Amino acid sequence: MTDAPAPPPAVGPAIIRTTVDQLAERGFPPGAVAVRAVPTSVGWSGSSSNDVPIRTATCVSALEVREQLRQRADDEWLVIFTDRDANDLGTGVLAHLATGRVRGVDVWESVSETFRATQLAPSLTSMPDARRIAMGLLSATPVSGGWPAAPGGVLTREHALDSVLESSLHVDTSQDLSQLLAWSVADESAAAIARLRDVAGDRLAEACLDRLAESTGPSRAAVRPLLEADVLPDLAARGIVLGVLTDEAQQSADERVDARVALARCEEWWGHDRPDAEVTRAFGAAATDGLTRLLAGSRRDHETALRLIDRADSLLQKVGGAELAELSDLLPSSHSRRARTLARALTAMDQSGTLAEVEAAWAALERHRLVERFRADNDALRAATRLARWVSTPTAEIAAGGDSGEVLARHSRAHLDVGGWVDVALNAASVGVDDTTTTARGIEHMVHRALERREEEARHFATALAAATRDDAGRSGAFGPEAARIWPIENLLETVLAPVSTQAGPSGVLFVLLDGMSVASATSIADDAVGRLRWQEVRVPGSPEGSRRAGAVAVLPTLTTISRASLFTGRLTSGEQAVEREGFTAFVAARLKHKARLFHKAAVDQTRRGWAVSPEVAAAIDDTGGTPVVGVVLNTIDDALDRSDPGGATWTADSIKHLEPLLLRAASAGRTVVLTGDHGHIVERRDGRHLSPGTVATSNRSRESGGEVRHGDEILVEGRRVVSDDHRAVLAVSERVRYGPLKAGYHGGAHPAEVVVPVLVLRPASAEIADGDELPPQQPRWWSGPVTAPVVAPASAPAAAPARGRRPRTADPGPALFDIAPEPPEQSRTLGMAVVESEVYQRQTELNARLTMKESALAALIDEFAAARGHRLPPVTAAQTLGVSLARLRGAQEQAKQILNVDGYPVLRLDGDAQTLVLDVDLLCEQFGVNRDR
Structure with a gap:
């Protein structure tokens, strides 16, 4: 049969x-x-x-x-x-x-021909339901162009399925997981899977989804059940949730219990028992990494990632894991929880809390990836953290030695170096956050603590101001000795403009006075000019090397008609614009033998349509030969005290009317720019009070002498630099008091923010700057990160004996590119000192004999790294340690690398952000043969 x-x-x-x-x-x-x-x-x-x-x-x-x-x-x-x-x-x-x-x-023969293959791999033909898969491949063949040819003529399972995935689902298995996650949430992806089933059949669709899951590596078993049309949009969100729940290294014992309960609730996502722990952990980690990269991608990717992260936050709460959200660097609720943790740490500093707890909480918040979404809140919280660092430092003891002028100079220097930055942080923190509970209270608490300390410092400053004014301690031309001098503002033309003009030569000078510019205002203006507009900030000619930004003391009371007129005339006086123009041009003509012009608001504002700068002002700036000295007065900051919010403003070159085009014009002409003010200002924080002047109020912050002087709130000043009929006045000291109506801010008083005036000298980016003339970043150390003490080398680690022929440390001949303060005494020998005293260091310097970095600078940099968290330094701190500007930091770090990276080993390197510097301290000690107290 x-x-x-x-x-x-x-x-x-x-x-x-x-x-x-x-x-x-x-x-x-x-x-x-x-x-x-x-x-x-x-x-x-x-x-x-x-x-x-x-x-x-x-x-x-x-x-x-x-x-x-x-x-x-x-x-x-x-x-x-x-x-x-x-x-x-x-x-x-x-x-x-x-x-x-x-x-x-023969369906396989047809498939082979459609892929232009001469051979079929067994991995393809031996698949379960192979004929149905072959029929599906033929059914899904693109009408235009067909399938891509099989590589080498051999059609493999991978090539066949990848071709279908790319053609029908528009997904590439060679892409990283972040792109797969972006694909999964796209509206058309789920519909594409449904269409593939209709056209090619379920068996080919299943095989393609199997192949797509394989591309996720160890996550395959967790990912595959989620690659279905009805749950596909939640693929990434569920992965982020699993990342939080399976990251046991970040969880406490109680959190691990909560995570296991939440994971049990996640089992329904797979319709059966969830994949094993290693698979879900791998999927969670991969999804978190993928979303992090997607968040940093294009604008479209970023917006996609935000939608996925919001969905993940909702899913985590749904499975009962809301309390674990703080472990995530991605979830919005994590940012809120971390912000509250930081706020509680700020509040607790008065009781059992420590600055270390604040730093840990801020570091966690700073790691969060949703920087843009929470930028305003982060700015306020960062400022509160900076205030916490400042209030944790010991109150600076201003030495009482020397005459009253020296004491005032030291107080003024403290405001230039620290106090003005405190004011910046106070302004930023006072803006607050969009949270009226724990977070806002924590910031408010730290602001109040800082304000109390600022009030105490203001009283000390005012006392020194009154003594120096009474003693007329600035008659010689400056308050304090040369190394730390502060100029009376009426001497600025002689002590700053004249030497700057001489140094600038035929390129000339643009002298810009920003009415009301405080030290706090100058911080962001200078950063913007140097960073975005590429100017170079330099020391005033004749100042000692290593000096910081210059400053002056306003005439009293600190009013425009008095202090500005005295500045432009070079003598103590009062007057309006005509007096200022006459005095300015007369000084330049008599002292510098040059022609000068001074422009006030009306002339600067008279711009023609299409002109960024008034044609008259522009012509004067361009005419370096005919008008070597040009002065311009800008009133934006002072105007803001009456009708806007100077405390909430970030002053930059483009936020001050006319300043940016003036700077651009000056740069084009090659002019040096002197940028200063006539007085500063304080900000109204809505917690002050009105004081009855008792006598005639000359401003919101000053009154005529007479009547009771309320100690702590006011101070009596008298002497030649008090421009009044009797050379006496009573000035407000506390920033919480005023004599007149409520405004956005005030000046006229004796608070250091009103009296101390910053003086900036800027050179164009194209100008040649002598070594040691360019100023490093001016921020105090606590501004960029925690301030820690240097790591001291253990006593059991004696210095290596100097190699034969090594030059003595005292020689260090010739000018060096980088220099810092003298080294500490031998008994406090640090790790950096141990490195530069080693034989390996000697060999490295001999191999790189042309390098100009001083041993003391490199040692200080090593010590800064050794003390920093994670041995990482932001660019500002590194530049300050080396005593260079940010513009020259790259050259400095390359020199340090040449010395420290022995045989090419990455002792010193840039982190992944291409900015943060990282020192491998263990490798450093190994390479240079020094010990470290671990």
């Missing part, structure tokens, strides 16, 4: 079209084709890939075949399905067929 013949296979439209296309590619014109198969779609009609019509017919006899052949149009393909063999049809019928025979159906 013989077996019955196998029934003809079923054939769908994909094989029909593929059969015709293959014949067309071999040069056959439209004709008839007989196929031994059972059609799955009777009477199907369509077209080939080159748009030739295709008609099908089912014939069970030779007669029916003949009739269909007779009816075929010349311009169409006819595909005849029949169960008759060649003998039944006869040679007459076969002669009318394109290939002269009845074709059999």
Whole structure:
């Protein structure tokens, strides 16, 4: 008994079209084709890939075949399905067929031809339900262009499925997980999976999703069940949730218990027991990393990531893991929780808390990835953290030695170096956060603590101011000795403008006075000018090397009509604009033998349409030969005291009307710029009070002498620098009091923010600057990060004996590019000192003999690294330690690398952000043969 013949296979439209296309590619014109198969779609009609019509017919006899052949149009393909063999049809019928025979159906042969392959890999043909997968591949064949050719002629499972994924689902398995996560949330992705099932069948769709899951590596078992149309948009969000719940290294014992409970609730996501712990942990970590990279990508990627992160936050709460959110660097609720943790640490500093707890809380908040979304809150919290660092430092003891002028100079220097930066932080913290509970209270608490200390410092400053004014201690031209001098503002033309003009030579000087510019205002203006506009801040000619930004003391009371007029005339006086112009031009003509012009608000504002700078002012700046000295007065800051918010403003060159175009014009002309003010100002924080002046109030912060002087709130000043009829006045000291109506800010009093005036000297980026003239960043150390003590080398680690022929440390000949303060005494020998005293260091300096970095500078840098958290330094701290500007920091760090990176080992390197410097202290000690107290 013989077996019955196998029934003809079923054939769908994909094989029909593929059969015709293959014949067309071999040069056959439209004709008839007989196929031994059972059609799955009777009477199907369509077209080939080159748009030739295709008609099908089912014939069970030779007669029916003949009739269909007779009816075929010349311009169409006819595909005849029949169960008759060649003998039944006869040679007459076969002669009318394109290939002269009845074709059999081999779907894999068709697949091979569509991929232009000469061989099929077993990994493809041995797949479960391989025929259905092959049929699916033919059904999903792109109408235009077909499938990409199999590499090397061998069609593998991976190439076939990847081709379908790219064509039908628009996803590439070679992309990183962040791109896969972005694809999963796209609106069209779930619909594309559904379309693939409709066109190619479930089996091919399943195989493609299996392949997509494989591309995620160890996460495969967790990812695969989530690659379905109904849950696909939650793929990334669920991954982030798993990242939080499975990161046991970050969890406390109680948090691990909570995480296990939440993970149990996640089992429903898979419809069965969840994958094992290692798989879910891998998926969570991969999803978190992928979303982090997506967040840092293009604007579109960033917005996609934000949607996914918000969804993840919701899912975490749904599974009961809200209390664990703080462990995430991505979730919005994590930022809120970390902010509250920081606020509680700020509040606790008065009781059992420590600055270390504040630093740890701020570091966690700073790691959070949603910087842009929470920028305003972060600015306020960063400022509160800076205030916490400042209030944790011991109150600076201003030495009482020397005359009253020296004492005032030291107090003024303290405000220039520290107090003004405290004011910046106070202003930023006072803006507050969008949270009226714990976070806002924590910031408020730290602001109050800082204000109390500022009030105490203001009283000490005012006492020194009154003594120096009474003693007329500035008559010699400056308060204090040369190394720390502060100028009376009426001497600025002589002590600053004259030497700057001489140094600038034919390029000339632009002297810009920003009315009301305080030390706090100058911090951001200078940073903007140096950073964004590429100016170079330099020391005043004649100042000692290593000096900081210069400053002056305003005339009293600190009013525009008094202090500004005294500045521009070079003598103690009062007056309006005419007095200032006459005095300024007269001084320059007499002292510098130059022509000068001074422009006030009306002349500066008279710009023609299309002109950023008034044509008259622009012409004067351009005319370096005819007008070497040009002065301009800008009133934006002083105007803000009446009608806006100087405390909430960030003053930059573009926020002060006319300043940026003036600076650009000056740079084009090659002019040096002197930027200063006539007095500073204090900010109204809405917690002050009105004082009855008792006598005639000369401003919101000053009154005529007479009546009771309320100690702590006011002070009596008298002497030549008090410009009044009797050379006496009572000035407000506390920034919380005023004599007049409520405004946004005030000046006229004796607070250091009103009295101390910053003086900046700026050179264009193209100007040549002598070594030691350019100023380093001016921020106090606590501004950029925690201030820590240097690591002291252990006593058991004696210095290596000097190599023979080593130059003595005292020699250090010639000018060096970098210099710092003298080294500490031998008994406090630090790690940095141990390195520069080693034989390896000696060999490195001999190999790099042309380097100009001093040993003391490198030692200080090493000590700063050794004491810093994670041995990491932000650029500002590194520049300050080396005594260079940020513009020259790159050259400095390259010199340090040449010395420290022995044999190319990365002892000193840049972090992934391309800014933060990192020192491998262990490798440093190993390379230089020094010990470290671990």
